[in-house]
Amino acid sequence: MEQPPAPLCITMGEPAGIAPEITAKAWLARQDAGLPPFFLLGSVQAFRAQSIACPLLPINAPHEATAQFQHGLPVLELPGFPEHITPGKALATTAPFVIEAITQAVALAQQGLVRGIVTNPIQKSALYAAGFQDPGHTEFLARLAGKPPSYSVMMLAVPGLRVIPLTIHVPLKAVPALITEQAIRHVSLIAHQELRDRFGIDRPRLAVAGLNPHAGEAGGIGQEEQSIIAPALATLKDEGIEISGPYPADTLFHEEARTHYDAVLCMYHDQALIPLKTIDFHRGVNITLGLPFVRTSPDHGTALNIAGQNKARPDSLIAAIHMAAEMTR
Ligand SMILES: NC(=O)c1ccc[n+]([C@@H]2O[C@H](COP(=O)([O-])OP(=O)(O)OC[C@H]3O[C@@H](n4cnc5c(N)ncnc54)[C@H](O)[C@@H]3O)[C@@H](O)[C@H]2O)c1
Ligand SMILES: N[C@H](C(=O)O)[C@H](O)COP(=O)(O)O
Secondary structure (H helix, E strand, C coil): CCCCCCCEEEECCCCCCCHHHHHHHHHHCHHHHCCCCEEEEECHHHHHHCCCCCCEEEECCCCHHHHHCCCCEEEEECCCCCCCCECCECCHHHHHHHHHHHHHHHHHHHCCCCCCEEECCCCHHHHHHCCCCCCCHHHHHHHHCCCCCCCCEEEEEECCEEEEECCCCCCHHHHHHHCCHHHHHHHHHHHHHHHHHCCCCCCCCEEEECCCHHHHCCCCCCCHHHHHHHHHHHHHHHCCCCEEEEECHHHCCCCCHHHHCCEEEECCHHHHHHHHHHHHHHHCEEEEECCCCCEEEECCCCCHHHCCCCCCCCHHHHHHHHHHHHHCC
């Protein structure tokens, strides 16, 4: 008899943020939303600290989650949960616990004990204060997978739009120097392969945004398009990749334009994420491409300003769970 797929692992994220609340709400919506079995890798204390009413079922191993899933939210307890959590107040002292949840989730995925990983939002500033070396999950997960931090690729998706920032969590002033033919090539090839292999798009169509206004106006407003981006695209086209641009970014995202490509490669974080989160904030999903396991996350952060107030919407986490299930079907 065919074994059911392993459950999805949801990491704790920042326990003082909305993660406990949206995880509980996703579990409560499991039937209406048609969610596959998942468990939380973290601590039941996080739910108690925020007085979240949800049946919690401690498990000792991922495979126990499937049988328990209909009766309560399975929780695989990690040691070291901080003594006291104040909703809305992220502390650097919590960072080791937050980081350990991600590390352990990757170990479970590499052992084939979980179907994929869905990460709850982390408070980057708190982790940085605790000495966390990476800009975020995207780079940290690459390192845990034995790759350089720059190997993995960030893609965010809503129905009808996929965006891929070439540069991620770097100051804007650092972006131009990071726009190289090598970087464009690396990200484009990984995106092409994963859109084909994980998303079933036989011939992925990639569009590329310019860096400068009007894509440099034929060199009149900056040179990156002519000297770096266009030559990189020409080489990729010669290798059979369906890629076009660089286009003026301000006319790449309207409804009709979005029908001409399967994903758009943008030059920096907000060039990609502003249109995506504007179009459909609550259904956005963050996907890390290039990893040997599937990882998705909600498109939003810790929402400290509403933590503990029963105001958080689980929609994006639910979409991330669906996406991870789809990618591992
Ligand atoms: N995937 C991740 O780990 C991830 C993603 C984005 C931001 N972050 C981190 O989260 C922290 C806060 O980031 P931010 O303030 O830029 O963005 P944010 O997404 O946490 O909050 C932006 C606004 O959206 C609201 N919001 C967010 N999620 C919501 C939800 N599910 N329901 C209702 N309202 C919601 C918040 O209340 C806030 O007003 C930062 O440390 C950032 O680095 C992490
Ligand atoms: N750039 C993402 C966003 O703003 O939605 C978010 O920070 C997630 O980054 P990581 O997955 O690398 O933590």
